Amino acid sequence: MSVTALSSSSSPAYFSASLCRKERLAAEVILRVWISRRNRNLFKLLKHAARAAEYCVTYQILRLVSPLEAELIRDPSMQCKIRFRFAGEEFPPFIVFKIFHHTGGYGNKYINGKRALNPSSEAAADACRLMGYRVYYDQMIRDEVQHLKHKITDIIDVATMKDYMQYISHLDETPAYLGGRDNHWRKLSLENVPRTMIMYDIINYAESGKLSSQLKKELSFLLCLPHNEEVQRRQLSIVTQSRYPSANFF
Structure with missing residues (x-):
């Protein structure tokens, strides 16, 4: 090593730059660890x-989304159940929900104009006259585009169990005006959650990054590992309990 290189490597400027680089790397490591802990x-x-939302306050949430659908939950003969799950391509995920109907193995019959009217029937001709040629042809084009895109859009396209599940999923995702059930996964937003619950603060924290004072008080207990069922029930109770038990906001 030359004298010039040795003197430059031992100069104060070299040590200062090396120290700054190490401090920057250390800061990046600390930041990654902190972000990882915050995300967990x-x-x-x-x-x-x-x-x-799934086990405690299903009716309260659905009543804010759709009062008519909320009555299905309270009707024991319908045997409807709401499922909640996470969705989204980025972190944090958002919560979505969907209504499922348990038929008890008997199945159900979904009736719509697309399935009830045969293309060559007199009813189809009457529908064309009532709708007008332009609207009727637009509907036919939409049906053809849906079939080219999803392949399995009608019961006659079903050949295997996988095809049937794809057909049922397509039927749920398709809007009602196109002959579907319009029962897709819907996002659970702040407008659908009672403001008096800590659940509202949790979703608000996920969207805005701001911790409420009430959530800060219960944060340590909510983040602890539930070692038994009693701890789990207590955590669910904290998330769903009202801040103002005597007030009736909803």
Whole structure:
């Protein structure tokens, strides 16, 4: 090593630059660890919110989304159940929900104009006259585009169990005006959650990154591992309990 290189490597400027580089790398490591811990804690809170929404406050949430659909939950003859899950391509995920109907193995019959009217029947000709040629042809084009895109859009396209599940999924995702059930996965937003619950604070924290004072008080207990069922029930109770028990906001 030359004298010039040795003197430059031992100069104060070299040591200062090396120290700054090490400090920057250390800061990046600390930042990654902090973000990882924050994301894990946020995911735990979101799991509490999703579990509480499915098992504790399903009716209250659905009543804010759709009062008519909320009555299905209270009708024991319908045997409807709401499922909640996470969705989204980025972190944090958002909660979505969907209504499922348990038929008890008997199945159900979904009737719509697309399935009830045969293309060559007199009813189809009457529908064309009532709708007008332009609207009727637009509907036919939409049906053809749906078939080219999804391949399995009608019961006659079903050949295997996989095809049937794809057909049922397509039927749920398709809007009602196109002959579907319009029963897709819907996002659970702040407008659908009662403001008096900590669940609202959790979803607000996921969207805005701001911790409420009430959530800060219960944060340590909500983030602890539930070693038994009593702890789990207590955590769900905290997430769904009202801040103002005597007030009736909804």
